[in-house]
Amino acid sequence: MKREPMWRRYLRFWGPSAERDVDEEFGFHLETKVDELRARGFSRQEARREALRQFGPISRTRAECIAVSRTIERRTSGMEYLSGWWGDVRYAVRVLGKAKASTAAALAVLAISIGATTAVFTILDRMIYEPLPVMNARRLALVSEWMIGPDGRHDGGETFSVGAYDYLRDRNGAFSGLAAEARLVAREHHRHQRIDKPAEASLVSWNYFEVLGVRPIAGRSFAAADDRPAAPRVAIAGYRFAARRYELPRDAVGQTVFLRDVQFVIAGVLPPGFYGLQKGSDPDLYVPLASGPELFPDADFNRGFWLKLFGRLRPGVNIAQSPSNLQVLWEQWLRGGPPEVQKGSKIECVTGERGYAGTSDQHQRSLKLLGAIVGLLLLIGCANIACLLVARGAARQQETAIRLALGSGAARIVRQALMENCLLALAGGVGALLVARWGCRLLLAAFHWQTRPIDIAPDGRVLAFALAVSLLSAALFGLAPTLQLLRGGRQSPTRAETVTSFFSGRVLVTVEVALSLVLLAGAAVFVRSLQNLRALPTGFVADGVSVVRLIPTADDEDGKPPVAEAYTLAGALRDLPVVRSAALVNFVVFNDGRVSVGVRALDSGKTSGANMLKVSSGYWQTLQISLLAGRVLEPREDQEAPRVMVIGQSLAEDLFPGESPLGKRIAIGRPDPERKDDGFEVVGVVKDTKVWSLTKPAPHMLYLPLRLGGTNTRGVALEIRSPLEPAAIGAIVRGRIHDAHLPMTVESVTTLNEEVGASLADDYVRMRASSLFGVLALVLIAVGLYGLMAYTVALRTREIGIRTAVGARTLTIMVLVLHQSLRLVSIGILIGIPATVAVMRALAGIAFGLPPVDWVSVGTAAALLVAAGIAASLAPAWRAAHLDPMQALRVQ
Amino acid sequence: MREQSLDLVRGTLDLMILKTLTWGAAHGYAIAAAIRRSTDDTLLVEEGALYPALYRMEAKGWIESEWGVSENNRRAKYYRLTPAGRRHFLDQQKSWNAYAEAVAKLLRQNVAPALH
16 A cells, blocks of 8 residues: 555645545546446446446435444544643644744733732732621621711711610611620730730620621630620730740730720630721721720720721611611611711711721822723733734744645634743742732832732632633633634645735734823823822922931830930931931821811911920921021920920911011910919921811911820920931931930931821822833833844845845935834834823823823823834844845745 | 346455455455456346445455555555464354355255254
């Protein structure tokens, strides 16, 4: 037997057909028989008749054979299908392994973009989306009360008092249990004892765990008896705390802890994974509400509105029905309640499945925006990989055609390609998990959440998300190459040349450019918005000022800020030649919060409000706040602590319109009829400064001598104007503290600029993330364009050779290539502009000081893209222009 | 007469084909011709009956087929024994021999056996 020659196999390109095979086989049999009979002397007609007679009933036999061969085919294709998967995986690994550079590039792109997406999802999931890890969380409802203001919703009340809670809990018909948690945290403190990582306790109603359906893993839960004022004080420990503090979490039962010097005995330990109702928190201890008055003697615990309520809906009760039931009771209680409580608020119930969100709306918006940005990057990345695969697919077209000719089903070849894509995406997904871990840490740092007990280890939900995104990207970047494969499959394998216009590659690059325009213009908007914010006048000069926060040494038990020692330190530092000026302040503006007080002019009785800072002399010199009238505090007053104050310009104008405030007296706080209040004498007026918000107008300001005391802060801040770096300042300060044996420690050393920037954390996150990802998008674009241009130059080698041979100049050839690349970029920019405009309109509320559609940002983004386009095509253009025409013409 | 031969052929056709293929790969026509020659035209009445048998044996994995070019330079489908087919043939051959032996012994008998 001779083997069938190759060309005959090509005839079978369309795959095996049972009928044709049977007919051909029978035909051969009959023809051979006829030949033989004729050789024996039969006539043509007789021979044919005899052959058919000897063969028997041909149509019945034919049908039988076709039926049998069909079953064979079905079975072998099924076998091939099953045995093929593993082969496909091995083949895919081999193919991907061969193209090391492009595979590595694709993996990097996937790992970064899927990882970033997963990181954002992880944080959003932990802080917002994840359902509470409690029994049947869907039946939980969060109860709040809202005042309806003239402008719709007013976020006032929200919380309830202990009396209101008791009333609602005992009478409502909507909930099988209504529980409460106070908005107060009691810290572990025991006199004369130094505690490492003090515990923080949440105050909850005794039925808190019962309503949530959480049972302790050791000890017992709360009982009603624990929530009576005279009951022995017991606490339930969170698992993390118990594991951190005691050798075995179970050992916590029976241990004693002191919260604000009140003794509690731990009665139970909660299961791991339970973190309470508030996302992004995890109370170390839970104590009954009844301990509230003892723990917070100043808070008027039983009458104040401290409680957040939640309940488990009674079976058959719908969450939409529950507010009406509570509303009736709430109004009854308000009628009988204390008169100072505002009437007319509405009860609202929302699902408690996810607990309380762990972030502010502002951070939430930033996170979602970040999600959108990384999603965009993922799309760009996918387009880029698709481009890469299409280019590789074009090179493999011939191989594909031959495989088809050899009998591979088209479906099989597509499946092969899908396998490669999925493998690539899944490998990218694995890398993405590492990137995500790192990304989560970055995000936590960016939002100043490092100390929060947020578990960033990927759980089932995160893994499922990463897997879904990986497969989705595989589908996205695999689509174009697969279509190309199918198109290519219809070509005859003898048409071996792979000249293609590479249409899909150009479309993909154009799409990439359009998406990048959106991303880059967005980044430009955030950069410019932040610049605008930072350019806002604050009224002081932050450049060159270092901030050193000082706290008392831990064994100093009265917990008061080390003011006297800080004065000594500041005095010593002022004598150093490198220190231009130094001052002390109780609050660092912008980052430490603020204290606003009511003020009253003693002579006219006019009242107003102001932000209060307590400072030492030198504060205005250090921050370079201009003095408008009178004087500022003098160094001698750092010791004497006279009852004087310096006020801001706007407060002066408000309290003393049209007259000089100097020498006038101002009282702080509500008038107390039982005590005579001389107030403070105004000695100077300074320019207004912003203290907590850059975008809000500068508030009224007043400054008191720090020496007067009465500051609620734990520490005190030293602000130093010096040409030295903050680290050097920190070293000097630490040295002084050590040398003089001062009982304080340096908590942190920063610059005042950083402190001001801290109020812009969200803006910085947006700016940094969008810029980082914008740069990545630019790199992707450049790589994509480079690949495309290098490929097209290779395709046009002959043409370019001819042009060079007939005298085209180097520059002409380069322009030819650049022109092609820039045309793609321009088309992409044109397509991207409407999308960019739409996105900018959506961002209008977030960007500061920019028109709704900021054409400067669009222009910047477009310019960057054009620059990237030129940079990416320069090398291929150069190569094209310097081709040796003789060699170029020899290229097939 | 014709119907009887056909039944007989169906029962033994597989065995004859396998036997023919033990000499080497062959196309359908060659197999038919070989069976005719070695059985003096008595067993294979209809050559067409060969093909369903070939297809079924291929489905069972006893033989495999491949397209090739015949001696007269035509495209022809060649069949060849698989290792499984060879094993099957040896088994069948043994049991066929035993069966034929038994039948022959019965037919050779001259004395009536005890019927009760």
